[in-house]
Amino acid sequence: MINFLAHAFTKKTFEQLAAIRNEHCVSIYLPMYKKGKEQNEGLGQSNLKSCLKKVHAVLVEYGYHETKINSYLEPIRNLIFDLNFWRNPSEGLAIFLDKDLGFRYYKLPFPFDIKTYVADHFYLIPLLPLFHNNGIYYLLELSRDYVKLYKGSRNKFRELQINKIIPKQLEEVVGYDFEQKMLQNRTGHMMYPAGSFHGQGEGKEDQKKELVSFFRQINQGVTKILSNKKAPLILACTDELYPIYKKINSHHNLWDTNLSGDPEFKGTNELHKESWGLVQYYFETTKRVKLANFIAKIHTSKTSYRPSEIFPAAVKGKIDTLFVQQKEDVFGTYNSAKGCLILDSRKEMRNISLLNMAAIYTFLQGGNVYFLEAEEMPVKNIPMNALFRF
Secondary structure, three states: OOOOOOOOOHHHHHHHHHOOOOEEEEEEEOOOOHHHHHHHHOHHHHHHHHHHHHHHHHHHOOOOOOOHHHHHHHHHHHHOOHHHHHHHOOEEEEEEEEOEEEEEEEEOOOOOOEEEEEEEOOOHHHHHHHOOOOOOOOEEEEEEOOOEEEEEEOOOEEEOOOOOOOOOOOOOOOOOOHHHHHHOOOOOHHOOOOOOOOOHHHHHHHHHHHHHHHOOOOOOOHHHHHOOOOEEEEEEOOOOHHHHHHHOOOOEOOOOEEOOOOOOHHHHHHHHHHHHHHHHHHHOHHHHHHHHHHHHHHOOEEEEOOOHHHHHHHHHEEEEEHHHEEEEEEEEEEOOOEEEEEOOOOOOOEEEHHHHHHHHHHHHHHEEEEOOOHHHHOOOOOOOOEEOOO
């Protein structure tokens, strides 16, 4: 058995997992609990232990011998007692085990509901939010004393290296001696707060000219670094600085409002949360368009809420958009030769999650998969609605 442990998750990884067909593939999802109380109480380990018992019971039902089960599940059991692993948590944990490729886990940036699943394939639907409504944007922290550039999405936020490309301080552009001279010309030898240009005066105008020169070089560096030229660029700066930078900006999609306040006093998590809050609506445009299309065609053959129509269409790549109700599932069996779908009320030994497979087929063949609350679903009280390709 090959033990492959990983902590990064890409679309390629998803495709590799989706391609696996093996007897008794195990999928486990659970939250990791980053807060001290839950960590101290070992709640993550306790949940994993409970999940392992459920998987063990399913394998017994399949007729596995006890010794064989214990050997098969040993890598997951060892993870329960790995203290270093739990001391460095993410928000959520996904675990996969099969007979050929062995055991692998992924620490992911959002929590999962606790879930176990055993079948001839993996349960991957909880991972799909990584790839939808998850657009790329940039955040530029801006002041006269420091500059930082971040690349963000809904679930990720990391600082980009700007050394030798973007000046990090005003004095790198105007020079230390010139800066000191300007300070001496200001009334009372007081440094004005960054971006304060109210009123008249030679010192204030000189300071503004310094900043324009500074921002111009920053803008030149930013345009070189940004790989996605159409992605939104948000400025995290005081309100006085935003209009000055806006005038010299050449990026195609500068956000129309700044993230107000001095970013120096905000942590990375706060910057991520606030910046994503600004652009989230922008990235949900496609979902709103698809919902409107579904409603417009709700009484035509271009939409459906029936699993017997949706699942075969998903297998054949005929779904444009699949709307999935949060915390719901649909179980059953599908005979592709006969085109026959049989629904069950719960997960059993020989059936599968039809919702999981429909979502995987849709995503891998270029369709959209959106997860909605019950009240958001186009057809209420139905776990999945589909807009077909037309």
